[in-house]
Amino acid sequence: MSNVRNPAATRMVRLLERLAPNEGYTQSALDSVRLMRSDRPLGRTPVLYEPSIVIVCQGRKLGFLGNDVHVYDAQHYLVLSVPLPFSTETQASAEEPMLAVSIRLDLIELSDLITQIGAAGNHPDAPPTGIVSTRLDGNLAGATIRLLEALTAPLDAQVLGPGIVREICYRVLTGEQGGAMRAALAHHGRFGRVARALKRIHTEYATPLNVARLAEEAGMSVPAFHANFRTVTQTSPIQYIKSTRLHQARLMMIRDGVTAAAAAGRVGYESASQFSREFKRLFGRTPVEEVRDMHESFTLSPAVRFGT
Numbered sequence: 001m002s003n004v005r006n007p008a009a010t011r012m013v014r015l016l017e018r019l020a021p022n023e024g025y026t027q028s029a030l031d032s033v034r035l036m037r038s039d040r041p042l043g044r045t046p047v048l049y050e051p052s053i054v055i056v057c058q059g060r061k062l063g064f065l066g067n068d069v070h071v072y073d074a075q076h077y078l079v080l081s082v083p084l085p086f087s088t089e090t091q092a093s094a095e096e097p098m099l100a101v102s103i104r105l106d107l108i109e110l111s112d113l114i115t116q117i118g119a120a121g122n123h124p125d126a127p128p129t130g131i132v133s134t135r136l137d138g139n140l141a142g143a144t145i146r147l148l149e150a151l152t153a154p155l156d157a158q159v160l161g162p163g164i165v166r167e168i169c170y171r172v173l174t175g176e177q178g179g180a181m182r183a184a185l186a187h188h189g190r191f192g193r194v195a196r197a198l199k200r201i202h203t204e205y206a207t208p209l210n211v212a213r214l215a216e217e218a219g220m221s222v223p224a225f226h227a228n229f230r231t232v233t234q235t236s237p238i239q240y241i242k243s244t245r246l247h248q249a250r251l252m253m254i255r256d257g258v259t260a261a262a263a264a265g266r267v268g269y270e271s272a273s274q275f276s277r278e279f280k281r282l283f284g285r286t287p288v289e290e291v292r293d294m295h296e297s298f299t300l301s302p303a304v305r306f307g308t
Contacts, residue, residue: 008138008141008142008145009057009058009074009141011145012057012058012099012141012144012145012148013057013058013099015145015148015149015151015152016035016037016057016058016099016100016101016148017097017099018152019035019148019151019152020035020036020037020099021037022037023037023038023039023040023097024036024037028151028157029151029154029157029158029161030151030157030161030162030165031104032103032104032106032165033101033102033103033104033147033151033161033165034101034102034104035099035100035101035102036098036099036100036101036102037097037098037099037100038059038090038092038097038098039092039093039094039097040092040093040094041089041090041091041092041093042088042089042090042092043089044064044087044088044089045087045088045089045090046085046086046087046243046247046282046283047085047086047087047088047247048083048084048085048243048244048247049080049083049084049086050080050083050104050105051080051081051082051083051104051105051107051185052079052080052102052103052104052105053077053078053079053102053103053105053168053169053172054072054077054078054079054100054101054102054103055072055077055100055101055102055103055136055140055144056072056073056074056076056077056078056098056099056100057074057099057100057101057144058074058096058097058098058099059073059074059090059091059092059096059097059098059099059100060072060073060074060090060091060092060098061073061078061088061089061090061091061098061100062088062089062091063078063086063087063088063131063133064086064087064088064089065084065086065131065234066234066235068131068234070131070132070133071133072100072133074136075135075136076133076134076135076136077133077134077136077140077172078131078132078133079131079132079134079172079177079181080105080130080131081105081128081129081130081131081181081184081185081195082130082184082194082195082198082232082233083198083199083202083244084130084131084233085233085235085240085243085244085247086131086234101144101147101148103165103168103169105169105185107185107187109166110169110173110185111186113166113169113170113173114173114182114185114186117170117173117174117178117182118182123174123178123179123182124179125179125182125183126177126179126180126183127180127183128180128181128183128184128186128188128189128191128192129177129180129181129184130184130191130232130233132177132180132181134172134175134176134177135176137171137175137176139171140168140171140172140175143164143167143168143171144168146160146164147161147164147165147168150164173185190220190228191228191232193218193219193220193228194218194225194228194229194231194232194233195232196217196218197214197217197218197225197229197237198232198233198240200214200217201214201240201241201244202244205241205244205245205248205267205268206245206266206267206268207268208268209241211225211226211237211238214237225237242278243282245267245268245269246267246275246278246279246282246283248266248267249263249264249266249267249269249275249279249287250263250279250283250287250290252266252267253287253290253291254290254291254294254295260272260275260276260279260287260288263275263287264276275287
């Protein structure tokens with residue numbers, strides 16, 4: 001990693017070092033904004049990202065989804081329009097920690113912004129996509145600095161923060177790949193029907209979910225639903241449901257301190273032994289080992305919703 005930074009990058013790093021002094025996840029004064037820090041490299045790890053903008057100010061992360069690799073670092077930010085389970089690798093050190101800010105996207109709050117941008121007619125549409133990595137430009141970097149500065153003072157965060165978050169969303173939605181993100185977040189066409197199915201899975205993961213019923217609700221045949229689902233998520237509906245349940249159970253155990261058996265029941269598993277087998281297959285460790293290692297490695301915010 002280079003030690004040479006421009007003043008904007010240096011300012012972002014200094015602010016994040018102050019706002020996120022501990023490894024792991026720190027909830028900011030704004031509900032939609034979390035801060036991330038890692039003082040060490042982390043090998044390829046399964047994660048579940050919610051629809052969000054992730055801006056890495058120092059260090060480097062690689063996101064692996066299917067055959068695609070998405071880089072997000074001090075020059076590139078990551079945007080997800082739908083919740084996606086994939087895997088990440090983190091490049092960091094004690095001398096140069098990985099420091100990032102994550103902004104959760106709310107479609108209801110963004111709908112008016114997307115409509116305004118579309119009505120102006122200045123930004124071309126593009127085919128929707130679930131995840132993109134895009135070069136960070138000066139306007140977005142400047143807005144990120146102002147957001148971090150506002151987060152250092154509770155009143156500034158409350159009064160100024162929401163407007164700056166809206167500006168950041170505007171910069172992303174009118175940026176290099178903004179057309180693809182606007183189309184995805186507007187939930188148009190077959191992508192939109194899959195996106196609505198994903199939302200239902202994340203709302204009702206603890207209940208029995210039938211793929212044929214999800215396909216029917218999406219207005220597709222089962223084969224068409226499978227094909228379109230895989231296009232968006234790079235996995236099958238059954239594997240997506242399973243991954244969502246396992247990630248949610250993992251967070252319950254780490255965040256809430258529930259046992260593996262209790263977490264298994266809460267996310268819809270009838271068999272604790274099946275849950276343990278599938279958990280180890282995904283995360284490479286048993287539930288007990290994962291919880292122990294995470295508690296030893298990181299200080300986790302109670303507000304963590306998705307592993308990043």
